[in-house]
Amino acid sequence: MIQTLPMALPGTLVDLHRIDLSAPYSQGWGVKVDDVAADPTGGTYALYRVYRYTYGAADDEPDPGKADFGYRLLTRYSTDGEVLASALCCPDRPGGRSSAVASGVDMTLCVLPDGHLAVSAGPNHTTLIAPDLSRVVAAYHSEDRRPYPDLAPDDGFAASLSVTPSGRLLCGVSEYGVWKYGSAIPNIVGVADGELTATSKPVIEALASLDPEPSHQSDPGRHAHVVHRGAPIGPRNRPRPALTELVADEDRLSHWHDSRLGRPTPLADDLFVVPVLARTFRGGSRGQPFVFALVNDRGEMTGRLHGLHEWRDSPFTGFCWTVAGDPYRGRAFHLNRYGLYAWDRGGMLRARLDTETKTFKALTRFTLTACSPEGDLLLVHDKQHLVLRVPTPDDLTDLGACVEEALRAYARQRTALKKRWAPVDWHWTQTTAPVHRL
Template identity: 60%
Template sequence: MVQTLPLSLPAALVDTHAIDLTGTYATGWWMAADDVVTAPSGDTYALYGAYRHTYGVEDDEPDPARQNFSYRILTRFAPDGTPLATALFRRPESGGSPSALANGGEFALCPLPDGTLAVSAKPDRTHLIAPDLSAVLGHYTGRGREAFVEPVPGDPFATSMSLTPAGRAVCVTTEYGVHRYGNSIPNIVSLADTLPTPRAKPALRAIASLDPKPAHQTEVDLSPYVAFRGEPVGLDNRPSPSLTEILSEGAGSAYAYDGSRLGRPAVLGEDRFVVPVFARTYRGGSRGQPFSFAVLNDQGEVTGSLGGMHPWRDSPFTGFCWRVVADPRRGRAFHLNRYGLYAWGSEGQLRAKLSTETKAFRALTRFTLMEASPAGELVLVHDKQHLVLRVPVPDDLGDLGTAVEEALGAYGKQRTALKKRWSPVNWHWADDGNAPVHHL
């Protein structure tokens, strides 16, 4: 069933900060979606940010109506789309009391089988949130180093986590000095046979690396929570040959993937994972740069890739569309960028491409693909209208175009109905205050 959900702002937040909902990015006010996932229960969790920065306003400004702020908002929806609860996390440097959610980047959600929601962020910070969003049950944070800055002690875990059908965790962890940068960057793909709990985290087994030789590491940069050959990852110990080396050899140039970035792995099957790797980006434009959606097994061997994409005509670099999602129960993978929606079978063969040059699919350029849900749906977020769209995927991927066209038509109707109910201002949806709001 096609479904449209609003990424809303708690009314109390709007009132407290006197937020001008007519504002735009140019005026220093904006929202952005981080991730959307569907739990085994059918509930939907959406994580997104709300920010305000006005030049000339001091960090210690006492008046909430004038303060700069940065919030992470986590909302839970029932299967029928009813908002059930919201959790607010305010970055401590933007005023107010410390947040229970550590600051970080590239936030990623992962619902666990027991209902707990894992929220991970770079560098290797994982929080476990109660299903009703009322509390942070546990957290593994504290690692991450920058040049000339002492590492923060702590107990970190993962930058992102995705589950296999049997309940193993496919994780990404960071290392210092990747591509000679002086900070912690995603570099290791690893597996955990069990899942984190509020009392303990599982051991991670490294199966692949991006950069084979991160620079300027010392003993302090070892990752005792990630093992390779029985020893902590770091210094000269990590899986080899690296993805950079393997993919560069396939591209015919030793420097093709120099300075590349590691995307979040997508679980294609119990022992098959899609690992996106993107070559260096440039300020003047990167369209045509190499990229690969490599398929790895659970030993870290590259067994193939998702095929059928052209480096220029299908480039994910336009708009920086880095995400690949997969449905392991049906053996499918998907990617959406400015040039089309792509669907692959379990062996990496391209089964469908919906070109955004076609009028029927042009609206897809305004969406970001977030996940392939357990129910076999694609979950997208409209980048400007702050709405989630669930698109049922047919059994035959040859019928995907019809399903997406119908979903886009239904989206317009459902959006109109939501506008009548919510009365958004400049596509900002302020809720009615019926669902509880937890300040964590």
């Protein structure tokens, strides 16, 4: 079912900070999406942030109507698209309430097999939240610091999580010293076969790595729950050859130095898509090499998603890195400024919707976040703050017709939402659903 969902701000928050919803973002405030995920029952979760940072506000400004602020917002939607609840977390201004949610960079969502919502962030923060968003069940914090030998083992879990059909956890794990940087960057792809709960975290079996020799690593490594060949990962115990070593001849400029690991996504229980992206440049990076690698659960790179041209289909324009996997049907999807692409389990390109055409030009305004367990694409409109849920066909050659119908339905549903919600410059405000503070 095609759905359009508003990423709403709680009315109490708007009133507290006296947010001028009609003000342009150039005045120092804004709303930005982090991630959207769906659960097996048809419900949807959205994670986004609202902030105000102005030059005139002092750090100790007592009036919340004048003070700067920043929050992450979680919103839960029913199968019918109604807002069931919201949660405020991760305030980032001095003097604000503390949050039980571990905050960090590149925050993502994942609905675990037991129904709990996992919020992950760099370096390896993972927070478990009750399905109704009422409370934090557990938080695994990581320390973004150099792993000196005398430090205690790190208590984090993963920088990103995804779930396979059988309930395995596909994890992206950050490490210190990647490309000699003094902070933790995603570097390991692994799989955990146990349950992640409030009382225990499963062992992650490392399958692939980006930088084969990160600097300043202690021996053994601080990530005791991440193992390779039965022992914790460390400078001499990690997956080799690294993905960058396997594709070394494809980066002509930097030989994959300063490359980045995208969020891995499952294509099946035993097959995963791992984006590997060359370094970016200030003057533009279109045409830089990238690989959407296929890695199995034995750590072997078995292939890649084929059919993308480095220049014509570059994900570097707009930094569109996400690959969304539908592991129940063995398909992968990617949306960037040049098209929407779909592959089968073998990595063969089965559909390409060109955004230069009038029919699909509107897709350039959307960001792809994930696939639902039913195989629906979850898209976010970057300016109108709406989530569009697009059903996909069994035959990928019919993808164009399905997306065309979804875009027409989006226009109709958006009009209906405007009449019901009366947004201000595409900012939606809800006053009926409960708002929790986490």
